[in-house]
Amino acid sequence: MTSPLPSPQAADAASSSGTANAARPLWQVFMVFLGPMLLSNILQSLSGTLNSMFLGQMMGVKALAAVAAFFPVMFVFIAFVIGLGAGASVLIGQAWGAGQPDKVRAIAGTTLLAGLVMGTCVALFGGLFTQPIMRMLGTPADILEQATVYSRIVLLGMPGLFIFLLATSLLRGVGDTLTPMWSLIVSTGIGLVSTPALIAGWGGLPRLGVASAGVSMILGFSIALSWLAIQLRRKRSVLAPNRALLRAMRPDWGLLRAVLRVGIPTGVLMIATSLAGLVVLSLINGFGSNATAAYGAVNQINAFAQFPLISVAITASILAAQSIGAGRSDRLPAIARTALQINMAIGGATAVLGSIFARPLLSIFITDPDVLHVAVELLRIVLWSGLLFGAFASLAALMRASGDVLVPTLITIGVIATLELPLAWMFSRHFGLVGIWMAFPVSYGLTLALQTWYYQAIWKKRPIRKMV
Incomplete structure (x- = not known):
């Protein structure tokens, strides 16, 4: 099976961005996409982790809490941008596969303009009403001032952040995963240096306190955006910031x-999943601080275990969209099979290694023997559940490439609301803390069964057409 990059324009982009050309087997196309995308996901997570580490170690718990207080608001905005980027990357993938660079720019221009307008509204409204927003979130009085300062800086930087996140997503639609990866390396590197420098006042720089994290974030994506613009113009990318793209905005x-x-629907799914996570956390907290500590350590490792599975799903969506645009919908079953096979291989290897080395890995975060024993058991359940998670995520992503996103999203949210959360509560009453985690493989299994049924019985029998 060959790569679904049939047009001359697509082949040129694939060559310049390091993705596969039309002669490569499909599994090789997946693997070439996965490397840069996986590193990008890790860098995005690492950036926030490093900022939290600097604040906690150099300024104390209150500074860390002040930044954490803004997270619920930040997540809603990021979910919106990720959803917007996911929709745009599907349309761009279809246009790119059809060899329509003007339509690619039109989709990108419309999306970037929408992101810029939304980001500007957030900056104006949020900047004016930051403190009331933080009060409404119930921010403790002893960190309210610091949280307000940090939040206002981040909110004012939203227009640029939206553009940066959208740009990296749009580039993946044309098969370019290397350039977004390097831009995230630039952004993360700037933050790695500037956050501690502004906290401590290195080299005569002002000591900005908790504001350092917000200023560093803006500085990082601003420099990364400038670098991105230069690279795209140098490579003559279809998404380079030039007159053609500006006219399309x-x-x-x-x-x-x-x-x-x-x-x-993609953004709503992210928010629903996050809310479900808060409900699960409240159940875990009921078992005491040791249970919460075990949950935190397991999540740290599981987040990195899920990055490859999520990256496989994104790759399946991009390649499927390009095939649909090229009029080669016959390739979609092969893309689905390849995604499931790679998920099984990566997820299985991760689960085996994670199960074998669970104790030394968790020992990085946990020193208490009793907590460590519980966390080891929980990690093994979570890692093996990842095989089911990766499979239904890939199927949903493939169907999303055709614009069919509502039913797969409703299936996932429906299972979370009617099975996962009630089971977590019920199992916790009968099996204790482990019971909460037992609900995940059960709910993931049902989600996979329903997604597979919808894919086989309904989606595959529908004619697949371009969305625009």
Whole structure:
């Protein structure tokens, strides 16, 4: 099976960005995509971890709490941008596969304009009403001032952050995963240096306190955006910031509706999953601080275990969109099979290694023997559940490439609401803390069964057409 990059434009982009050309087997195309995308996901997570580490170690718990207080608001905005980027990357993948660079720019221009307008509204409204927002979130009085300072800086930087996150997502739609990876390396590197420098006042720099994290974030994505613009112009990318792209930055309500058709359900799914996580955390907290510590350590490791599985799903969506655009919907079953096989291989290897080395890995975070014993058991359940998670995520991503996102999203949210959370509560009453984790493989298994049924019985029998 060959790569679904049939057009001359797509082949040129694949060559320049390091992705596969049309002669490569499909599994090789997946692997070439996965490397840069996996590193990008790790860098995004690492950036926040490093900022938290610097604040906690150099300024204390209150500074760390002040930043954490803004996280619920930040997550909603990031979910919106990720959803918008997911919708746009599907449309761009279809246009790129069809060899329509003008349509690629039109979709990108409409999406970037929407992101810029939304980011500007957030900056103006959030900047004016930061303190009332933080009060509404119930921010403790002893960190309210610091939390307000940090939050206002981040909110004012939202227009640029939205553009940066959208740009990296749009580039993946044309098969370029290397350039976004390098831009995230630049952004993370700037933060790695500037956050402690601004906290401590290195080299005569002002000591900005908790504001250092916000300023460093803005500095990082601003420099990374400038670097990105230079690289895209040098490579003559279809998404390079030039007159053609600027002309495309105008409202196109038809394109925007198509983007939001995919983007809104994707963003809602992220928010619903996050809310479910808060419910699970409240159940865990009921077992005491040791249980919470075990949960935190398991999550740290599981987050990195899930990065490859999520990256496989994104890759499946991109390659499927390009195939649909090229009029080669016959390749979609092969893309689905390859995604599931790679997920099984990566997820299985991760689960085996994680199970074998669970104790030394968790010992990095946990020193208490009793907590460590519980965490080891929980990690093994979570890692093996990842095989089911990766499989249904890939199927949903493949169907999303055709614009069919509502039913897969409703299946996932429905299982979370009607099975996962009730089972977590019920199992916790009968099996204790381990019972909460036992609910995950059961709910993941049902989600996979329903997604597979919908894929086989309904989606595969529908004619697959381009969205625009």
